[in-house]
Amino acid sequence: MKTTQRPGWTPSRLREHREAHGLTLEAAGERLRQAASGHGLAVPAANFQTIWSHEQGAVYPGPHYRRAYCLLYQATEPELGFRPPLPGESQKAEIMISDLPAPADPAADNAAAQVIEEAFTKVSVGDISSGSPQALLRNRVVDAWRRRHGGGSPKPILVLVGGYAGSGKTEFSRFLSDITGWAFLDKDSLTRCIVERLLISLGGDPHDRHTELYLKEVRPFEYRCLMETAWDNLKVGTSAILSAPFIAELKDEEWFARLENRCAAKGVDVAAIWVRCDPESMREYIEFRGAARDAWKLENWEQYVAGLDVETSPPTAHVTVDNRLGSAISLADQTREALKRILS
Incomplete structure (x- = not known):
């Protein structure tokens, strides 16, 4: 190229x-x-x-x-010349390791919490004001870090991380799980084998993810398995991060209201994150992972992209993560490295 x-x-x-x-x-x-x-x-x-x-x-x-x-x-994509910076994106990594306390410093946990808070703020679209859903979720992430180091609230939280195929939602979910210790539940890992076998038994293509057969006969059970696995974790006080497209679910305000009510009744917090990405980067990620379930998307890319709304977040999303050109995942990688340097 x-x-x-x-x-x-x-x-x-x-x-x-x-x-x-x-x-x-x-x-x-x-x-x-x-x-x-x-x-x-x-x-x-x-x-x-x-x-x-x-x-x-x-x-x-x-x-x-x-x-x-x-x-x-230890540099960003713009700094390495891969692409121009996005509007408002710094070309320099602003996490300066040398300025943070040494690992043996008693303030190391506070420094780590500050790094996490700054990273979360940078990848979120829009300002994070005090008391907003974005600020509350950010506080829970930082609280989870502190809880792993001797403090924090025991109240569990359910986090839905949604986005189109190739948007980076799985990697961002892993990043949150790395920091918080919350259970990471990926829809494909949990259900793919069962979904493929069910599609075959129904006379369909095991890699189908776009026909009415999949959407009506298989998808509802796939998401039910994911949610039931989450409830099993929440019942024993373990917070859970769910990685799945959640496109129909997060667009359905009544569905989300029912979820909020169920969580409130069980003493569980709930938050929704939408990972936004540009079509070119999504295609690059999809081609790289080489999954058979993506074959139809790649063969019919223009038709597929025409049905996406990449500029608007679902109405129920509390936080929108800007992963255009892979910017959020790159920052997540640097944040992981910063935390290792602080606490190792």
Whole structure:
């Protein structure tokens, strides 16, 4: 892929960062693999030919490479020249590790809580005012961190993280779970095998996610399994983060009101997060994961995208996370690294 196909891409920035770190092409590849492996990402081949092609602009790095580069060089995508910054997005990583207390400092937990609070604020769309749903959920996330370190409220919370395919909702859910210790429940991981077998038994395509057969006969049970698993956790006081599209659910204010009422009756808080992303980035993520269930979307991309509303959040969403061009997930990676440096 040529540079002209990626507006704002400056491949030479990668070489500049590699040389500033004193790395050869081979050493950069090894460090890149280590960075990916250490953060649970798909480990890239990262041989010296690939690194060279990225630095020369012959091949635009895929999402797993870009995340690994950001972790390796402790920099953002705009800083590494992958793209221009979004409006209001800093080109510099504002989490300065050297300014935070040393791990043995008694204030380390407070410093970590501040990093988490700042990261949550940055990825959320719009201002977070005191007492708003965004501020309340942010406080719960920080509270969960403190609870894992000896304090915090025991009241459980149910968090729904929704978004279109490839929006980054699963990665953002993992990030929240890493910080809070809340149970992470992914719809596909829980139900995919059963869904595929049920579709086959009904005479359908196991990878169907768009026909009436799936939408009417299978999808309701898929989401019911997800919600029942969440209730099993909440009943024993374990907060849960659910990752699923939740497109129909979060658009249905009556459905969400019933959920809020059920949670209130059981002494459980509830919050909804919508992960917003641009179509080009979503397609890139979908192509990278290579899931059979996405085949129809990719084969009928224009038709599929025409049915998406990427500019508007569902009316029930308490927080909208801006993951256009992967910006929120990149910040999440840096926040994880910052917390490791503070507390390790």
